[in-house]
Amino acid sequence: MLKKLSQFALALIGLTVLFSSCKKDYESIQSVDTKKIQDYITANNLTVIPDSAATGYFYQIKTAGTGTANFKLTDSVLYQLTVKGLENGTVYWETPSTANLGTYVGYTNGLISTDATIASISVPAIRDVMLKLKPGGSARILLPSYLAYGKNGSGGVPSNENIDLLVSTFPEKVQQTLDDRLINDFIKKNSLTMTKDPSRVYYSISTPGTGVGGAITMSSTLVINYTGRYLDGTVFQTNVAGTFTSTLASLVKGWGAVIPGKITAGGKMRILIPSDLGYGSTLSNGIPGNSVLDFDIEIVSVAN
Known part of the structure; x- marks a missing residue:
């Protein structure tokens, strides 16, 4: 009986080691995205800042804007977006150059697509970064796929696509x-x-x-x-x-x-x-x- 139990215990240990090994080899999409973005930052010598809440995106203030005060949540803002693939540079959609998106800063936490085939999604990073700008300012946001279109993608955006997002605001608020x-x-x-x-x-x-x-x-x-x-x-x-x-x-x-x-x-x-x-x-x-x-x-x- 002891001998059989020992054999059973050895088999159990072997399975545990096997499963532990498989689990160790598996990478979460968060770690995969983070590595891709960090590799991209290094390869392109970018100066970017990780978001303070550590949700996973990085940003760069390209133009601070004009005036003495940053946008507030209650301010009106007129802005444009460009959404492209981080690694391949493919522009998936952008606000037409002759138009703009207009709302209050507090409501900019959405990636509202102008392409009917691509879903509009919640992206709080836009609002968070916009609060660091003055009117006329612009910023770049490196957005991991799990904070963007996710594993299913949308329209022409592939599965697990990291996004390079450009946000540009106009000096005028009206x-x-x-x-x-x-x-x-x-x-x-x-x-x-x-x-x-x-x-x-x-x-x-x-x-x-x-x-x-x-x-x-x-x-x-x-x-x-x-x-x-x-x-x-x-x-x-x-x-x-x-x-x-x-x-x-x-x-x-x-x-x-x-x-x-x-x-x-x-x-x-x-x-x-x-x-x-x-x-x-x-x-x-x-x-x-x-x-x-x-x-x-x-x-x-x-x-x-």
């Missing part, structure tokens, strides 16, 4: 102020002569029109040729075939703010519309939130 600055920068860059309407829409008239059909009102039925662009020149809508019919009441507010009383049938004008008089602060009809819009407009005919 969208109307930012829009006006962007419009004026655009006008100056392109040597344009434009008038600012009290509505905050900028316009220039190349042809006032013939007046056939009468004065344009919000309820006039108009046949319109137009081309809509972002400030980077990208065309997002166009119809120049004389087939688009609408009333101004059915279009974005910026059109109705400047067309009546300024041009008539046959008239042509160019208008630069602040985002709140365009498609607003959220994605709408494929237009990213907080986008300033540039339209060339021709009124083909007017019916009252």
Whole structure:
């Protein structure tokens, strides 16, 4: 009996050693991610700081921003994000250069994707690092996969992908102020002569029109040729075939703010519309939130 027990005990010890050995060889995703990020930091000679709560991310303040005080949780912030793979440099999604994400700093703890195939996820690191910036500041965050899209990935983001995240804030805290600055920068860059309407829409008239059909009102039925662009020149809508019919009441507010009383049938004008008089602060009809819009407009005919 003792002999059998000894053999059993030896077998048990052997299994324990075997399982212990397997367990020792297994690495958690936390340790795998940490090693990859630390190797990347060393290989690229980066100066980064581990987060004080030791959750696993590293960050670098690229531009401190302007002013005397850092952002507070209750401050409004206008910002852009770029999300790319840490090792491969693949950009998985980014805020369009002609738009931005706007909210309170306290609500920036989410990675809100502009790509419908990629999930929006909770990333408190964005808020934590933003609190170390002043308006206009920017930071880089090296985010381990377990704090990002995890083992399942999302859309084009692969499983267990460590993320290199760039956060850039604008100096302005109010969208109307930012829009006006962007419009004026655009006008100056392109040597344009434009008038600012009290509505905050900028316009220039190349042809006032013939007046056939009468004065344009919000309820006039108009046949319109137009081309809509972002400030980077990208065309997002166009119809120049004389087939688009609408009333101004059915279009974005910026059109109705400047067309009546300024041009008539046959008239042509160019208008630069602040985002709140365009498609607003959220994605709408494929237009990213907080986008300033540039339209060339021709009124083909007017019916009252």
